[in-house]
Amino acid sequence: MIKEVHMPKLSPKSNQYFFGEWLKEPGDKVSKGDVLFEVETDKVVSQVESQETGVLKEHQVKSGQTVVVGDLVATIEVSES
């Protein structure tokens, strides 16, 4: 089953951020709590953790891109259980 990862709201004051680095590549195993990617907001660089356990399928955004809260950023394949 494919789960979508959307950009969370990381700053109470803004909905648009600067996408930093990916810490997981397509094909990588991810566990709940692993850092998936980094996003820069006005005050901080946030490391966003995975809410799922599975295999990262696809990146939907690239480093350096501007992202908006709610944007699809990745897909993760989780096993049915």
Next chain:
Amino acid sequence: MKQNNKKTTKPVWLKVTYDQKKVDRMNELLSGLSLNTVCAEANCPNLGECFGSGTASFMILGPNCTRSCRFCDVPHGHPKPVDLTEPLRVAQATKKLGLTHVVVTSVDRDDLPDLGSDQFVRTIQALHEVTPETTIEVLTPDFQGRTDCLDKIIAAKPDVFNHNMETVRSITPKVRHRATYSTSLGVLKYVKEHATSKTFVKTGIMLGLGEKDEEVYALMNDLRSINVDFLTIGQYVQPSEKHYKLREWVPLERYQKYYHEAKIRGFKFIASSPLVRSSYKAQEELMAVYEK
């Protein structure tokens, strides 16, 4: 609109982790009770960590502030009428979150005859009633230096009275609005002299505004000359282009140096590192002193 391919200039220690579900849960609880936090209003870099672990600093009398300090991200605007149910809601949220230490701060309310001091008192009283075991820290405005306001707060017996100096003397007029170095120092002095020894007096400063070593030491000396107990030192992070320009990401070594200089001068507790904010891990601070 932010430019693509913008290179980050933020230092590595400004990386924080973020667990969306936990933060969402906290946001739900807070908005359900219509409470403001300084965490959200000031866009704090530690929000993910603190909300993730179920702690928050309540900001009463807000969300709009009557002052517009150049370092601060709390919105300046027309203040709202005082909500007399807010103190009880703060106490209820504190109980619900199971906080053993709570930090209550406020916006400046120069528009009110009591400058907001009565709402602090009501909040302390509500907390005493609803959750008597919780230790209480207030982080207050300068109340324009008015001792009648301070007297009321002293009488309500918070465990920690915190009022931030924010920066060294020379930079104060550049970043603070309608607040002066001497008024703030006077506030701390008055509370230290008039409160019982059970109320600790605390202050905090930001680094990276262009302050020099000697100026920081002069500030420490001023604070110790009036027996301020706790000192917090953290990095200023410029909230937006419009705010006071960040002069420097202060290297970690300087935080350590200042820690030692503060220790020598006799502060009971010092927190000195980039992500320290005045209420960050305030409970650990108080516990460390109680254990001594």
